[in-house]
Amino acid sequence: MFVTNLKGFGREQANELIRSMLLPVIAMMIFLGLWSASASQVETSLGQLPGPVAVYQQASNLLDEHFAERDKETAFYQRQEKRNAKKLAENPEAEIKIRPYTGKPTFFDQIITSLLTVFTGFVIASMIAIPIGILTGLSDGLYKAINPIVQLLKPVSPLAWLPIVTMVVSAVYVSDDPMFSKSYVTSAITVTLCCMWPTLINTAVGVSSMDKDLINVSKVLRLNWFTNIYKIVLPSSMPMIFTGLRLSLSIGWMVLIAAEMLAQNPGLGKFVWDEFQNGSSNSLGRIIVAVITIGLVGFMLDRTMLMLQRRFSWDKSAILR
Numbered sequence: 001m002f003v004t005n006l007k008g009f010g011r012e013q014a015n016e017l018i019r020s021m022l023l024p025v026i027a028m029m030i031f032l033g034l035w036s037a038s039a040s041q042v043e044t045s046l047g048q049l050p051g052p053v054a055v056y057q058q059a060s061n062l063l064d065e066h067f068a069e070r071d072k073e074t075a076f077y078q079r080q081e082k083r084n085a086k087k088l089a090e091n092p093e094a095e096i097k098i099r100p101y102t103g104k105p106t107f108f109d110q111i112i113t114s115l116l117t118v119f120t121g122f123v124i125a126s127m128i129a130i131p132i133g134i135l136t137g138l139s140d141g142l143y144k145a146i147n148p149i150v151q152l153l154k155p156v157s158p159l160a161w162l163p164i165v166t167m168v169v170s171a172v173y174v175s176d177d178p179m180f181s182k183s184y185v186t187s188a189i190t191v192t193l194c195c196m197w198p199t200l201i202n203t204a205v206g207v208s209s210m211d212k213d214l215i216n217v218s219k220v221l222r223l224n225w226f227t228n229i230y231k232i233v234l235p236s237s238m239p240m241i242f243t244g245l246r247l248s249l250s251i252g253w254m255v256l257i258a259a260e261m262l263a264q265n266p267g268l269g270k271f272v273w274d275e276f277q278n279g280s281s282n283s284l285g286r287i288i289v290a291v292i293t294i295g296l297v298g299f300m301l302d303r304t305m306l307m308l309q310r311r312f313s314w315d316k317s318a319i320l321r
Contacts (some may be wrong), residue, residue: 050285058285066106114267121191129199137207183265195252199244206240242309
């Protein structure tokens, strides 16, 4: 009996391994085969559509370019340090200057820039959306007042927001020594305007659909407003809030690429646009590398939000969905 159960358990484990690992690998191999076969049949103005091998070669080239640029940066600072040391040795009172390296940003530098930009926009959007969502969820009158505005602004494309944001930033963000570039501020604000709505809506729905027993407990205990929000409202609506945050982050990441293309913020969007304008024989392969990178980063951002939800929310099954 025990041996039979053990064999059944072993079969279940093997089937689960096949479903979770082998099937995705087979699907990926089929996808790569179809991509390779179809790419060889497509001729564009820049040459043949690159297949998986050509794209891998361009990814390797981008990695080599990154290390080469880092070597140049290291050599630049070493030369500057030697020059300043020699100058101080000749004259201890001499004034030395430390100039920053101004080389071309590499593909990986642009990934980091895009992540910083989307993180800035996402955090600002969350700081605005969650409090408003809580207030609208607690007040039916406020929800009815704000809902038309949300429904009006929610579907607006980033391409429509960007000219307005660009002009406002140019008029308001005026400084001789700005902390952030205008392109960075423009992209971050555009992301904020486009990605705050899912968090706001889901927070309001989560708060308004709280269990009535929890509301009654709050009244019986006579909790003050802030304690009620912290102890009752936020924990009970956390799964819906995280659902909104996940949607907002994915929308923000998609919006960012278009915003960077037009605002010329030195991120992945600008990389794609520059390669498109460059028009070399390698441009298509490099653009596809960027597309795959955008997808991978978006996937990792979503997995990160799922882990945070599992850590801070009572809904532990969210990681499985």
